[in-house]
Amino acid sequence: MSEPQPKPTGPPPATKTLTARCYCKAVHFTLTLPTTSLPLKVHLCHCSICRYTHGTLCIFHAPLPSGVSPSFIAPSSLSSSLTTYRHATASSTRYFCSTCSCHIGDVGVDDNEWVISTSIFDANQDDVPAVWDIRTHVNTASAPGGGLYEWLLRVNGIELNIWNPKTAESEAAASTTHGREVGVDGEEVLRAQCHCGGVSFTISRPKASMLEDKAYETWLSPVDARKWPACVDACDDCRLQTGVHAIGWVCIPESCITPSVPEDLQLGGT
Numbered sequence: 001m002s003e004p005q006p007k008p009t010g011p012p013p014a015t016k017t018l019t020a021r022c023y024c025k026a027v028h029f030t031l032t033l034p035t036t037s038l039p040l041k042v043h044l045c046h047c048s049i050c051r052y053t054h055g056t057l058c059i060f061h062a063p064l065p066s067g068v069s070p071s072f073i074a075p076s077s078l079s080s081s082l083t084t085y086r087h088a089t090a091s092s093t094r095y096f097c098s099t100c101s102c103h104i105g106d107v108g109v110d111d112n113e114w115v116i117s118t119s120i121f122d123a124n125q126d127d128v129p130a131v132w133d134i135r136t137h138v139n140t141a142s143a144p145g146g147g148l149y150e151w152l153l154r155v156n157g158i159e160l161n162i163w164n165p166k167t168a169e170s171e172a173a174a175s176t177t178h179g180r181e182v183g184v185d186g187e188e189v190l191r192a193q194c195h196c197g198g199v200s201f202t203i204s205r206p207k208a209s210m211l212e213d214k215a216y217e218t219w220l221s222p223v224d225a226r227k228w229p230a231c232v233d234a235c236d237d238c239r240l241q242t243g244v245h246a247i248g249w250v251c252i253p254e255s256c257i258t259p260s261v262p263e264d265l266q267l268g269g270t
Helices: 048-054 168-175 214-219 236-242
Strands: 015-021 028-034 040-045 059-063 082-085 092-097 103-108 114-117 132-138 161-163 188-193 200-204 230-233 247-250
Touching: 048 059, 059 103, 236 247
Parallel strands: 040 132, 132 161
Antiparallel strands: 015 028, 040 059, 059 114, 082 092, 092 103, 103 114, 188 200, 230 247
């Protein structure tokens, strides 16, 4: 028979509470973390799954210490406020606000551990010392056309690491290029599609007639009139509706989108 273990003495371990809310505030929760786990290490994932499920250049994620999970503040709850997405080969379930679609985090299928979106903790953004430590770009090989990893090289003067898995499958996927598509007029088009394929459409380049039309002058890139100008948006509204610090946007006339945008298109959640 084993000897009884002595009960720990002294004060309980110090903790810190973080608070997060999405854009519409339907999701509201706290995290209580041991201070010894802070700052949490943040990685920016550029894999195609993350980009296509979020519609963003990458995602900002931090694994939580084992056993730590969100504590939802009523009326917010895991069952009533969030919508899940998990594809056939997924290793985690992704959680999004059912109303504004903000990404909250992922939960491992096998270990039930949380990886949290770090972009929605406004209440703690000015904490000293900082609760987040942005360390690494991961899966950059899945975005061979470039992305935020080419622009965000350092944080607070410290160079970010780059990590990619060294497997035959990942290397093959990284080197795969999708065939170009052409529209009914024979001109090149760009396919835009979410991860599940439920939303899919093509974008054409500026039409020849637009190049000489003053009405379209502000629509066209000042650098190359055969391209649409794009931007990286870091506003609070976009951040809290996606759960990501920086969003890529491009403005395109509806006449260059196929199929036509339906009049009853619903924007946002239900």
